[in-house]
Each structure stands twice: as structure tokens, then as C-alpha cells.
Amino acid sequence: MVGLPAMRWRTPLLCSLTLAGLACATPAAPPAPAPVAADAPGPLGSDCARRVCVRATLVEGGAGQLDVELSVPDAALPAGAKVVQFPFFAEPFKAAPEGYVAFISQGEGPFSEQVEPLPGGRRLRYRVALEHAAKDPAHGLDEVPHRTAQGWLLVGRAFIPLIKVDGVVQEGLPTELRLEVGERPLVTLAGEEAGDARVGTLGGLAHALYYVGPHHERVVRQGATIVRILSQDYDAAGLEPLAELVQRSLREAERALGPAPHRTRLVIYDKQPLGFAGGVIGGDITLMSSTPPSASGLSPVGAVVVHELSHLWLTADQPWLSEGFNTYLELIFGIKVDGADEARIQQEILRAYAKYQANASGAGPVRGAAGLHAYTGGAMVAFCLDARLEGAGSSVPDVLRVALVEDGGGTTVARFHEALTAVSAPAAAYLDALLDQAEPLDFGTCLSDAGFDQELETYDGFTLRSLVVDVLQITGFSPQRAEVFRVKDGSVFQVGDVIRRVAGQDILLVPEIDGALAHVKPGAAVEVEVERAGKAVKLTLPVPKLDPKARESHRRLKLRAKSRPLRPAP
Ligand SMILES: [Zn+2]
Numbered sequence: 067m068v069g070l071p072a073m074r075w076r077t078p079l080l081c082s083l084t085l086a087g088l089a090c091a092t093p094a095a096p097p098a099p100a101p102v103a104a105d106a107p108g109p110l111g112s113d114c115a116r117r118v119c120v121r122a123t124l125v126e127g128g129a130g131q132l133d134v135e136l137s138v139p140d141a142a143l144p145a146g147a148k149v150v151q152f153p154f155f156a157e158p159f160k161a162a163p164e165g166y167v168a169f170i171s172q173g174e175g176p177f178s179e180q181v182e183p184l185p186g187g188r189r190l191r192y193r194v195a196l197e198h199a200a201k202d203p204a205h206g207l208d209e210v211p212h213r214t215a216q217g218w219l220l221v222g223r224a225f226i227p228l229i230k231v232d233g234v235v236q237e238g239l240p241t242e243l244r245l246e247v248g249e250r251p252l253v254t255l256a257g258e259e260a261g262d263a264r265v266g267t268l269g270g271l272a273h274a275l276y277y278v279g280p281h282h283e284r285v286v287r288q289g290a291t292i293v294r295i296l297s298q299d300y301d302a303a304g305l306e307p308l309a310e311l312v313q314r315s316l317r318e319a320e321r322a323l324g325p326a327p328h329r330t331r332l333v334i335y336d337k338q339p340l341g342f343a344g345g346v347i348g349g350d351i352t353l354m355s356s357t358p359p360s361a362s363g364l365s366p367v368g369a370v371v372v373h374e375l376s377h378l379w380l381t382a383d384q385p386w387l388s389e390g391f392n393t394y395l396e397l398i399f400g401i402k403v404d405g406a407d408e409a410r411i412q413q414e415i416l417r418a419y420a421k422y423q424a425n426a427s428g429a430g431p432v433r434g435a436a437g438l439h440a441y442t443g444g445a446m447v448a449f450c451l452d453a454r455l456e457g458a459g460s461s462v463p464d465v466l467r468v469a470l471v472e473d474g475g476g477t478t479v480a481r482f483h484e485a486l487t488a489v490s491a492p493a494a495a496y497l498d499a500l501l502d503q504a505e506p507l508d509f510g511t512c513l514s515d516a517g518f519d520q521e522l523e524t525y526d527g528f529t530l531r532s533l534v535v536d537v538l539q540i541t542g543f544s545p546q547r548a549e550v551f552r553v554k555d556g557s558v559f560q561v562g563d564v565i566r567r568v569a570g571q572d573i574l575l576v577p578e579i580d581g582a583l584a585h586v587k588p589g590a591a592v593e594v595e596v597e598r599a600g601k602a603v604k605l606t607l608p609v610p611k612l613d614p615k616a617r618e619s620h621r622r623l624k625l626r627a628k629s630r631p632l633r634p635a636p
Pocket residue numbers: 373377388389392
């Protein structure tokens with residue numbers, strides 16, 4: 067290795083390659099980058115002397131990899147820049163057996179050696195291993211690049227780091243990306259196309275999906291919004307239910323919140339062997355599912371679509387409003403899209419409450435919440451506020467409509483509060499009280515406000531383990547829908563079955579089956595409906611007599627509409 071004089075080294079590297087525990091912070095010892103080569107800094111693209119240039123070459127074979135060259139001319143950086151860092155996104159995928167796995171690999175040798183200070187700039191060369199699919203093909207496809215039927219789904223932030231100058235992230239740096247993927251077509255919404263390059267900002271190109279390979283496309287328009295639905299596995303006819311869902315969701319959102327904004331979004335839907343994974347990158351959606359596209363807005367896959375589309379209208383400066391209220395919109399738009407009946411609406415409300423309860427204990431006030439508590443707690447607050455506003459002849463969507471900045475500009479907590487106060491000052495005070503209380507929300511009051519009679523029923527239930535192993539005779543299932551991943555010998559289920567109904571009750575999640583069996587006598591049998599290879603199949607499930615230890619007392623809230631149905635949206 068030929069070392070450079072230490073004084074040349076003024077670019078400590080900060081990266082978050084957490085998998086290998088690689089310490090990429092300020093190097094302890096001066097690293098030894100390759101000497102300045104005679105051919106450097108060779109232009110990668112049309113204007114790489116003035117803007118950041120990224121050239122990524124897809125190398126097939128094995129799990130696949132991207133060989134990347136990133137050049138950063140000083141002329142692209144703010145004047146007087148001293149310390150330049152390249153923080154990579156630590157992109158985990160969640161369901162691998164070993165837990166969180168980052169998918170950027172360090173390639174050969176310590177990463178920090180690959181920074182080359184060049185006259186007038188810097189260059190990094192690195193390799194991104196697309197290895198997650200090889201590790202676990204059934205899971206973990208959220209937000210990570212993966213091989214598709216005839217190509218790849220790539221995510222910009224897997225191979226484009228951010229650039230920090232003197233501690234400040236520079237997402238707006240003009241950047242050119244050249245993605246070499248062979249002869250296959252490439253789809254992305256990021257930047258402007260210039261030949262085989264994309265020109266945009268660093269952040270815009272990093273927070274984008276890149277879909278590589280021959281595919282089908284179905285375009286849906288609502289007002290100024292354009293949604294491009296893409297798939298390599300389904301043709302236009304197969305995508306029709308999804309197109310219907312997108313169209314109806316946009317229509318409901320437009321009715322409730324005002325004109326659809328000037329935006330274009332990608333929705334990508336492909337197959338995977340088991341389960342379902344959904345990811346969102348910069349507003350574009352990628353879904354992988356063992357089941358074909360569905361037109362239902364209340365289905366697990368459909369809810370992701372509805373949620374992301376309603377973000378075209380609602381974004382905000384705090385998570386309880388941006389994510390929590392959007393989760394409530396997802397629910398009420400899903401109900402509208404599906405034309406759900408009263409029983410289904412009640413079921414969905416109780417489901418939302420169950421999700422809230424799972425996160426609420428000890429989580430503190432919703433106002434400062436982050437993560438899941440912001441989604442489920444914010445949704446509960448929205449439900450309660452909506453029920454209260456009905457008395458004032460208004461609704462949460464009505465208030466949002468006033469608070470939202472035109473054409474997809476989102477809102478702020480201050481704007482929302484002002485619009486709410488104009489409708490009803492007591493409702494605004496009620497909202498503040500809900501947001502600030504430390505103990506879990508009193509959902510009973512909200513249900514009464516919404517017009518529901520409630521009843522708490524106690525019954526002899528199964529422990530979750532006993533329900534799954536002894537009653538259903540399965541040993542693995544999806545947490546997101548009642549899909550069977552593994553079975554015991556003798557089970558009536560097969561791997562890949564999605565359980566839809568048990569004893570006359572609709573089922574979305576495996577734990578809900580317990581309630582469906584509440585009044586079934588041990589030793590009796592119940593009718594079960596599953597979706598098997600795309601067809602509805604009826605099965606008979608015997609309910610065994612079990613040791614009392616396998617049973618426990620369970621409580622469930624039952625609802626009856628009192629005087630009026632829930633009026634979720636105008
Ligand atoms: Zn969201």
C-alpha cells in the first residue's frame with residue numbers, strides 16, 4: 067500500500083455498515099488509499115466535473131451485486147467545505163433468521179481505503195451485495211433490493227450514500243446516476259432522464275425505487291394524480307383489482323380531502339412464495355405477496371396502498387398527525403372502498419383498538435410518540451376526535467380539508483389546531499387533552515361518542531400457543547395475515563393456506579380465531595374457509611378437548627350500533 071501524506075487526508079469517513087461492526091468513523095490511523103491514478107478523475111458522465119456522479123453496474127451471478135463508483139467534485143460542494151463524510155443508510159431487513167441484516171457489504175478490504183482524494187474532488191468505489199434474497203427468499207423484502215421474475219427491484223439508498231459536509235447532510239446536491247443494468251428496461255420516477263442516466267438531487271435519487279426488467283403497466287389517473295402500477299409477474303388483467311383499489315382510494319380521498327395533487331407514484335406488485343412484504347420508498351410502494359392483487363382496501367396489502375395514497379394529501383410535522391391520522395384515514399377510506407357493512411366496520415374498529423392496546427401500555431402520551439405508538443395511538447385519537455366532532459356537525463376530514471396546504475403541501479400541527487379551533491374550541495381542547503394524557507385512552511367514551519353500545523364478554527379461550535399448535539395444528543404463520551407457513555402432520559391446513567373464515571366469522575389474523583371459537587364446544591368441529599392456490603376451499607376443523615392449562619379466560623369487547631352507524635367520512 068502506498069500511503070498518502072497525512073495532511074492530504076481530510077475526509078474522515080462516516081458510514082453505518084452495522085453488519086460487520088465496521089468502524090467507519092474518523093479513522094484512527096491514516097488509511098492508505100490508492101495513489102492518485104493517471105486516469106483520475108475520469109469523467110463518468112456528461113457533467114461530472116460540476117456535480118456528484120454515481121455509476122452503478124449490476125453484476126449478475128450469485129445473489130447479485132452492484133459495483134459502484136461515486137465521484138464528488140469539490141465544485142459540487144458548498145464553498146469552503148472542510149470535512150466530507152459519506153453516511154450510508156443502514157438498511158436492515160427484518161425477518162431473516164439472524165435478525166437484522168444490513169445489505170451493503172464492505173467488499174474487499176476495509177471500506178475506508180476505497181476513498182481516493184483526487185485533484186479537485188474525491189472518489190469512492192464500493193460493492194453492494196444483494197444477498198438478502200439468497201439468505202431468506204420468503205421474507206425480508208421490505209425496502210431492500212431483490213431479484214424479481216425477470217430483473218431486479220433496486221432501492222436507491224442501498225447504493226447511494228448521503229453526503230455530509232461539515233456535519234450537515236446535503237440532500238440537495240445536483241447528482242447524476244448512471245445505472246448499468248444491461249439491455250433491460252429501467253423504470254424510476256427519480257430525476258430527469260438523460261440517456262441512460264438520471265439527473266436529480268442526491269436525496270431524490272437515493273430515496274427512489276429502480277425497477278429493472280420487462281414488465282406490465284397499468285396507469286390510473288384521478289385528477290392531477292397519476293399512479294403507475296407495474297409488475298413483472300402479473301399482466302394488465304391480473305393488475306386490474308389493484309387498479310380498481312387505487313382508483314377508488316384516490317376518489318374517496320379526493321372526496322374527503324379535496325383535489326388530488328399533482329404527483330406521480332409507482333406501485334410495484336410481484337409474487338413471492340409465502341407471506342407478504344410491503345415497503346415504501348419516498349412515496350412509491352413496493353409489494354410482494356404470495357396472493358394476487360386484491361381490490362380490498364381493508365386487506366393487509368390493500369391497507370398499505372390506501373395508507374400511502376392518502377399521504378399524497380396528508381403529511382405533517384409530527385408523527386401523531388402525519389402517521390396516526392393517516393392510519394385513521396386508511397381505515398375510513400378502506401371502509402368506504404370496500405363498502406363494508408356494519409359488522410365489518412365494528413370488526414375493523416376493534417382491530418384498530420387491539421393494535422393500539424398492544425403498543426399503548428407504558429408508552430406515554432401520543433403527542434411525543436414515535437414508531438408504532440404514533441400510528442396506532444394517533445389513529446385512536448383521530449377516531450375519538452372524529453366521534454366528538456360529529457356533535458359539532460364536522461369531522462376530522464372536514465378539518466383536514468381546511469388545514470391542508472393546496473396540491474399536496476400537507477399540513478402542520480399548528481395549522482390543524484387552528485382549523486379545529488375555528489370549528490369547535492372545546493374539540494380543540496379535547497384533542498390536546500387526548501394527546502397529552504400519559505395513561506391509555508378511555509376508548510369506551512369514544513365508542514359511546516361514536517354511537518356504539520358496548521359489552522365486555524368473558525369466555526374460555528385458548529392460549530395462543532395452544533390455539534396454534536393444538537387446535538390449528540400449525541407451527542408457523544404470518545403475523546400480518548392468517549397465512550400458514552408450517553404445519554404439523556395431520557393438520558387440515560397446507561403451507562400457503564390463508565385462513566379467511568372460521569365458524570362463520572371473518573378472520574384476518576391468527577389470534578382472532580380464538581374469539582371465533584369462543585362458543586364452540588370442545589370435541590365439536592367447525593367449518594373453516596381458506597384461500598388455497600387462489601381458490602376458496604372449505605375445511606372441517608375438529609376442536610380438541612384440551613387440558614385446562616391450555617385454556618385461559620379471555621375478554622372481548624363487543625359492539626352494537628346504538629342510534630346511528632359510524633359516519634367515517636363525508
Ligand atoms: Zn405513513
